[in-house]
Amino acid sequence: MARYELVKRSVALITLTNPPVNASSSAVRHAIAKSMKCALSDPEVTAVVICGENGSFCGGADIREFAGPLKGPPLVPLLDAIEAGEKPVVAAIEGVALGGGFELALVCHYRIAHSKARLGFPEVTLGILPAAGGTQRLLRLIGIPAAAISLKLGIVDQVTEQNACEVAVEFALRAVAKPLLSRRVSMLTTRCPPDLDALLDAVTMQVKKKAPGVMAPLACIQAVRAAATMPYYKGIKREGELMATLFNSGQAWALQYCFFAQRTAGKWTLIRSAAVIGLGTMGRGIAVCLARVGISVIAVESEKKLLETGRQMVIGMLERDAKRRGVSASLNLFKFTLSLHDLKDVDLVIEVVFEDMALKKRVFQELSKVCRPATLLCTNTSGLDVDALAGVTDRPHLVVGMHFFSPAHVMKLLEVVCGPRSSSETIATAMSLGKRMGKVSVAVGNCPGFVRNRMLKPYIDQATFLLEEGATPEQIDKALEDFGFAMGVFRMSDLAGLDVGWRVRKESGLNGSDVDPESPPRRRQGRRYCLIPDMVCEQGRFGQKTGGGWYMYDKRGGTNAKPDPLIQNLLETYRSKYGIQPRNISNQEIVERCLFALANEGFGILEDGMAARPEDIDVIYLFGYGFPRHRGGPMFYASMVGLERVLKRLEHYHQAHPDVPHLKPSPLLKTLVACGIPPVQKWREHIKTMHSHL
Numbered sequence: 001m002a003r004y005e006l007v008k009r010s011v012a013l014i015t016l017t018n019p020p021v022n023a024s025s026s027a028v029r030h031a032i033a034k035s036m037k038c039a040l041s042d043p044e045v046t047a048v049v050i051c052g053e054n055g056s057f058c059g060g061a062d063i064r065e066f067a068g069p070l071k072g073p074p075l076v077p078l079l080d081a082i083e084a085g086e087k088p089v090v091a092a093i094e095g096v097a098l099g100g101g102f103e104l105a106l107v108c109h110y111r112i113a114h115s116k117a118r119l120g121f122p123e124v125t126l127g128i129l130p131a132a133g134g135t136q137r138l139l140r141l142i143g144i145p146a147a148a149i150s151l152k153l154g155i156v157d158q159v160t161e162q163n164a165c166e167v168a169v170e171f172a173l174r175a176v177a178k179p180l181l182s183r184r185v186s187m188l189t190t191r192c193p194p195d196l197d198a199l200l201d202a203v204t205m206q207v208k209k210k211a212p213g214v215m216a217p218l219a220c221i222q223a224v225r226a227a228a229t230m231p232y233y234k235g236i237k238r239e240g241e242l243m244a245t246l247f248n249s250g251q252a253w254a255l256q257y258c259f260f261a262q263r264t265a266g267k268w269t270l271i272r273s274a275a276v277i278g279l280g281t282m283g284r285g286i287a288v289c290l291a292r293v294g295i296s297v298i299a300v301e302s303e304k305k306l307l308e309t310g311r312q313m314v315i316g317m318l319e320r321d322a323k324r325r326g327v328s329a330s331l332n333l334f335k336f337t338l339s340l341h342d343l344k345d346v347d348l349v350i351e352v353v354f355e356d357m358a359l360k361k362r363v364f365q366e367l368s369k370v371c372r373p374a375t376l377l378c379t380n381t382s383g384l385d386v387d388a389l390a391g392v393t394d395r396p397h398l399v400v401g402m403h404f405f406s407p408a409h410v411m412k413l414l415e416v417v418c419g420p421r422s423s424s425e426t427i428a429t430a431m432s433l434g435k436r437m438g439k440v441s442v443a444v445g446n447c448p449g450f451v452r453n454r455m456l457k458p459y460i461d462q463a464t465f466l467l468e469e470g471a472t473p474e475q476i477d478k479a480l481e482d483f484g485f486a487m488g489v490f491r492m493s494d495l496a497g498l499d500v501g502w503r504v505r506k507e508s509g510l511n512g513s514d515v516d517p518e519s520p521p522r523r524r525q526g527r528r529y530c531l532i533p534d535m536v537c538e539q540g541r542f543g544q545k546t547g548g549g550w551y552m553y554d555k556r557g558g559t560n561a562k563p564d565p566l567i568q569n570l571l572e573t574y575r576s577k578y579g580i581q582p583r584n585i586s587n588q589e590i591v592e593r594c595l596f597a598l599a600n601e602g603f604g605i606l607e608d609g610m611a612a613r614p615e616d617i618d619v620i621y622l623f624g625y626g627f628p629r630h631r632g633g634p635m636f637y638a639s640m641v642g643l644e645r646v647l648k649r650l651e652h653y654h655q656a657h658p659d660v661p662h663l664k665p666s667p668l669l670k671t672l673v674a675c676g677i678p679p680v681q682k683w684r685e686h687i688k689t690m691h692s693h694l
């Protein structure tokens with residue numbers, strides 16, 4: 001609810017953390033009190049800066065708490081104590097400082113505001129008045145009457161275009177030696193015009209005319225009178241009395257009701273209830289994503305034991321998630337069942353069963369029978385044909401892919417897979433549901449692997465070919481990490497698990513009993529194939545979860561990757577078995593082969609109309625594979641390198657490895673080079689095939 005840290009050795013930085021607007025809930029007030037105590041008692045700390053997380057200082061008291069009894073430390077003594085403290089406190093205001101948030105800023109000894117910050121007292125719109133000294137301090141600061149911008153009025157000490165927090169920390173360091181007395185706003189005397197009574201009477205008349213019968217503005221005028229005529233300690237008492245009357249009035253209840261009603265009315269949605277079929281790792285993550293945004297979820301499993309395990313895991317995840325966000329876990333939104341018949345009324349179903357087409361088809365056929373005709377049927381397949389599933393239902397237009405990435409409740413990317421028969425409304429609903437769940441949703445076409453996984457294949461293939469040719473997993477990872485990836489390809493594969501890819505390769509006849517016995521070594525289906533990943537899996541090494549994969553780990557689930565002599569051995573044996581003379585491979589070759597193959601597939605995807613634009617591909621890689629943001633994404637990176645150079649290098653590598661089709665430059669890349677290399681944003685104009693929905 002508030003983070004406390006020491007910056008520049010002597011400034012205590014208190015960051016309010018209560019999304020979305022850092023309202024001063026009881027937990028936030030408690031955290032402020034605790035942090036201030038820490039800051040004032042720590043001899044290292046010479047000054048304090050208070051700011052809010054995510055570009056918002058504080059939206060005031062937490063209105064949701066108004067309905068219940070007051071919990072946590074009351075605001076007035078808390079704010080008075082901040083003002084009275086012996087160390088300078090600076091407010092760093094970005095976004096909003098409203099109501100109690102503005103009052104918090106007013107007790108700080110200095111205020112630094114971003115030029116776009118909004119400061120004010122909207123309490124009258126809630127039927128109340130600023131009741132933590134706001135009416136008393138603001139008037140002492142700016143006098144009566146006052147209307148102009150904050151800096152001129154002297155509300156803020158500095159306006160900045162920069163990061164207000166950083167500016168405030170520097171400001172705080174300079175403020176350390178200065179006396180605080182004149183900075184305590186409650187000690188100032190309100191500047192009053194000589195005709196105060198006449199002025200306030202005139203304003204009262206105006207208010208009565210403009211808002212007849214409305215109590216809060218009139219109470220505000222009385223509070224202003226108190227600020228003008230009484231010392232602070234009496235004025236604040238008067239403010240409190242006026243608040244007490246307003247707070248329990250029907251007008252305040254009605255206005256606060258309107259505040260929330262207005263926001264609820266805007267939340268119209270097609271999807272109120274959903275079902276998740278399959279409670280494996282993915283299904284559980286998806287179920288949590290749905291419940292987190294208030295959608296009721298029916299979770300389905302095929303066996304009692306699996307259902308019970310899934311139930312316990314989901315509850316654990318929800319509780320941890322709710323604790324982290326400081327809200328209560330939405331367990332009541334869940335129903336767990338073994339029967340698909342319970343899904344007859346849901347608005348949307350997400351199928352997350354095993355990656356097996358026949359099984360998925362059976363589920364979709366069954367869903368067609370049990371769900372009402374308007375229910376959307378979504379699949380979380382990571383690469384199977386969405387249209388083939390649509391084909392077994394009675395409503396192909398309502399079938400769409402929603403491809404989440406593991407762990408689904410953490411990873412931001414969602415690929416919305418548009419089949420040729422998915423209707424625009426279906427796609428729009430899936431896209432908006434993704435947005436509601438806080439995902440970055442990208443609409444993609446229905447091709448094997450969709451965008452993220454389709455591009456990943458050539459990238460990983462290159463890495464394994466480089467292993468054959470003489471590189472080690474450590475060397476390849478290091479080159480990619482130096483490029484900017486948080487993890488190289490092998491460390492990343494160990495984290496994700498190697499078994500899924502192994503199974504997919506078996507199913508597509510690339511290894512196992514379906515392989516043509518006549519096929520030459522290290523070739524499958526007419527192209528180069530590296531057997532090393534299969535050999536690693538055959539040893540039961542599936543990555544971090546089994547304690548070993550491309551690296552070794554100290555335990556199952558361990559994350560500390562160490563080079564494994566066993567892998568080194570395996571590589572040497574492999575090379576000598578197939579007569580490969582290992583060579584020294586440069587980091588440049590590693591980066592070029594992996595990243596140009598990745599981008600080349602991206603050009604292919606654009607050409608096939610499976611992504612609408614290069615920006616979509618880049619966003620998929622930023623959020624779905626941790627592509628280094630400062631490189632812009634694979635397509636933008638290619639444009640930065642220069643498409644001509646990318647083309648030349650691909651031609652060079654393809655010549656050296658003619659049995660690797662992924663290195664053959666895509667026709668779109670050639671076209672773009674031939675037509676003068678337009679900027680990324682214009683590539684779309686050169687694509688011939690466009691997907692109808694993208």
Ligand SMILES: C[C@H](O)[C@H](C)C(=O)SCCNC(=O)CCNC(=O)[C@H](O)C(C)(C)COP(=O)([O-])OP(=O)([O-])OC[C@H]1O[C@@H](n2cnc3c(N)ncnc32)[C@H](O)[C@@H]1OP(=O)([O-])[O-]
Pocket residue numbers: 020021023059060061062063064075096098099100101103122123126128129130131132134260263264
């Ligand atoms: C002691 C002291 O003297 C007194 C007694 C007080 O301090 S009384 C309190 C005084 N403070 C206010 O009157 C500020 C009221 N809020 C606003 O004016 C606006 O919200 C905003 C800050 C200018 C942002 O506008 P927005 O257009 O960007 O988004 P939004 O959709 O409006 O809001 C985004 C989400 O934030 C929620 N929210 C906003 N302010 C909140 C608040 N103060 N308390 C609780 N929730 C709040 C809102 O319900 C919505 O939630 P959800 O719908 O997403 O679940």
